[in-house]
Amino acid sequence: MVCSIPSSGLRISTDNILKSLGVPVDQADDYLMDKIQELILQSVGISSPSACWSVFPDPRFLNETGTMSLEGKIFHLNKMVTLALSKSTRVAFFVGTCGDAVELLSKQLMKDGHSLEGLIVDLIGSEIAEDVADFVHKKIEEDMGADGLKVTNRYSPGYCKWPVSDQQQLFHLLRDNTCGVQLTGSSLMLPIKSVSGIVGIGKDVKNQGYFCSICDADYCLYRDKK
């Protein structure tokens, strides 16, 4: 499945950008607020957010080793993710991207010496990528809901100690259904503003929200924020 995401599906907020810039919302001056708003409009206008996903039947989960076997491949999801997905009877892999125009705009601004503007545009690109992931997650939920199925949280290679190198297998299974996103030899996606992941599907699964206490990635800035 492929979907291009309408800009109304994006919820880039000035507050989030301020947060990423480390500016307390009550201390932002008009100059900065106007600048962020203007750059959000410009960036959203040139972005081409899209997402692709494919659903695979019969995943087998091994909770002891924290692995999943699917289509003859072993995924090293890690115990925490395996546990959360273990009741799934199907899984969806997805890739979503903001496209590369926002990235290029950011680079150009930085090159021209407008580092603040370049940084803000870069942060907006990351927000768009995250929004795309939210969007595709909901879309999968709606699609599956039509068949009376539910979905789990989404998890990404690289999160919660699931090695990013598993991206190779994920992309292999998605074949060309990746919205033009390419994987490098070192398992990174180009354009940069892209996200990938897995969603579990089944009658008895649930979306539990994120439970940081089980994950031991202490350094994660997302920890206990959601």
Added chain:
Amino acid sequence: MNNDDLLTRILTCVELGKVNRNTPFPPDMKGMDGADELTRLALERGIKPSEILNDALIKAMDKVGQKFADKKIFVPQMLISARAMNASMVHLKPYFQTGEVKRKGKLIIGTVAGDLHDIGKNLVAMIVEGAGWEVIDLGVDVSAQKYIHTIQEHRDAVVGLSALLTTTMHNMRTIVADIKNSFPAVTLMIGGAPVTEQFRAEIGADGYASDPQGAVAYLNSLIHEV
């Protein structure tokens, strides 16, 4: 306006982020000359470029760094100040080339192989540059080879490595070893959310900082050692 007043005005422009006459920021300096015009005037008056650099620009950026550390200003203001400083630096450039004025030193920086997260690295680069260092930014997914090649051309540079993925922290270890193998005397500074002082000691890098101010403080400490 005597020469001292002129230097103070350049300092104020950089501190408050007044780039040139046309820039709207800060609102209460609208229509006034900025770092650009005033630096040109100072040079026309025969003020030494090294005086402009040391008594106005670097002093201004020191103040900016202190205000940032005291949470009186945030990243955006710091970048606007850095831009005003660059507007002034444009006029000083010819004197750097002849060797009449010297920057504090050089930093080669990049996000290590296998990683594309560069927001933090970019911030460090911009702020280190604002603090009077020349910065050579190698971008993302940078291999040991690329670092070594660049060091060959800039033997006196300090090298900064950034990683955001735990998997690329491992690459950091091998890249640090490879660089030290080729250039035992080069100073390596590392950073990124999952990186710690303990990890630095483990992999044999020389410096670690958790934020741009820490990076500047570390770099400046290298000059004082000499």
